[in-house]
Amino acid sequence: MRLTKPQQTISDNPSRFRVVSAGRRFGKTFLSINEIAKHSRYPGKRVIYIAPTYRQAKTAIWQDLLEQLYDKNWIKKVNQSELTITLVNGSQIFIRSSDNHQSLRGSYYHFAIFDECADIAPETWYQVIRPTLSDTQGSALFIGTPKSKNWFYDLWCNAGAEQDWASFSYTTLDGGNVAPEEIEAAKRDLGEKEFEQEYLRHSSHIVKPYSTHSQNKIC
Numbered sequence: 001m002r003l004t005k006p007q008q009t010i011s012d013n014p015s016r017f018r019v020v021s022a023g024r025r026f027g028k029t030f031l032s033i034n035e036i037a038k039h040s041r042y043p044g045k046r047v048i049y050i051a052p053t054y055r056q057a058k059t060a061i062w063q064d065l066l067e068q069l070y071d072k073n074w075i076k077k078v079n080q081s082e083l084t085i086t087l088v089n090g091s092q093i094f095i096r097s098s099d100n101h102q103s104l105r106g107s108y109y110h111f112a113i114f115d116e117c118a119d120i121a122p123e124t125w126y127q128v129i130r131p132t133l134s135d136t137q138g139s140a141l142f143i144g145t146p147k148s149k150n151w152f153y154d155l156w157c158n159a160g161a162e163q164d165w166a167s168f169s170y171t172t173l174d175g176g177n178v179a180p181e182e183i184e185a186a187k188r189d190l191g192e193k194e195f196e197q198e199y200l201r202h203s204s205h206i207v208k209p210y211s212t213h214s215q216n217k218i219c
Contacts (some may be wrong), residue, residue, distance in 0.1 A: 006170050007031045010141075011038070015166035015167050019142045019159040021152075021172045028143045032113050033065050035141055037072075039111035040091040046136075047111045050104075050129070052119035054097040058083060060115065063093055098124040111140045117144035122151035 003011060007027055010020055011034060022028055032049060040047045051057035062083060069075050069085065077086040083095035096104060101124040109132050114120055125140075133140065144152050159167035 003031070003034060006168075007034070010168050011035065013166050013168075016137075016139045016164040017142070017159065017162075018140075018166050018168065019152075019202045020168045021144065021156050022168075023143060026170055028115065029064065031062055032061060032115060032141070032143065033068055033138045034111060035111070036093055037068065037074075039139075040087060040093055041074075041089070043089040043091060045091040047091065047107060047113075047126065048104075048129070049093070049096075049113045050093050050098050050120065050124065051115045052097065053099050056116065057095050057097045065093070065095070096182070101128050104128050104132075108132050108135050108138075108167045110136045112138065112140040114140065114142045115144070117142050117152035117155070118147040118150055119144075120152075125151075143202065 007030070010031060020028070020031075032067050036047050036049060039045055049057070049061060051060055063094060066075070066085070068080065069087070074087045074089075075085060076088045078084075079086075084176070085093040085095075087093070094109075098104075098120040101121060104124070105128055108133060109129070112133065114125065114129075125142075129140070142152065142155060156167050156169070159165040
């Protein structure tokens with residue numbers, strides 16, 4: 001899959017745990033599909049993608065993911081009702097929601113993606129998914145658009161100081177999917193707080209607006 005330069009920077013980073021704060025239309029879904037494919041291409045892997053709700057999980061990534069994997073002739077079986085894909089190499093991909101995170105217990109995974117982290121309950125990671133990565137020494141990718149100071153904000157801040165963690169921060173403009181004039185129009189139409197939250201990053205006191213990749217920050 002062809003990634004943008006910021007997406008490629010994230011994908012190439014070898015850290016076990018990566019935390020990405022990005023503005024709207026950065027290309028978070030495409031990055032997620034790439035990472036799912038990258039980790040499931042090895043035989044017998046179990047990869048899970050988690051969104052806040054079932055509806056978000058299905059509408060955000062499911063169809064695009066299927067199309068990409070069908071194009072590669074990787075798919076052996078699809079369970080539409082459970083949003084599960086089995087590949088010809090024996091790997092399995094699970095698309096799940098966090099609204100009933102207790103149902104995610106009792107399994108193991110090699111790679112996990114949390115999408116829109118700010119809307120996911122923190123115990124989904126700390127109490128449920130993190131233990132499932134221990135047997136496999138699995139890794140995780142956390143992606144979101146910040147919504148004030150919450151567990152995702154703390155995760156991003158702390159990632160730069162923790163061993164085997166990395167943090168990334170990109171604006172909508174960095175993503176290259178939205179024209180600069182459209183971003184300027186949104187800036188005029190939205191309030192300052194809403195614009196910073198949806199199009200920039202955490203907030204202007206952490207990183208300067210429109211600056212490029214930011215890593216190893218401590219808030």
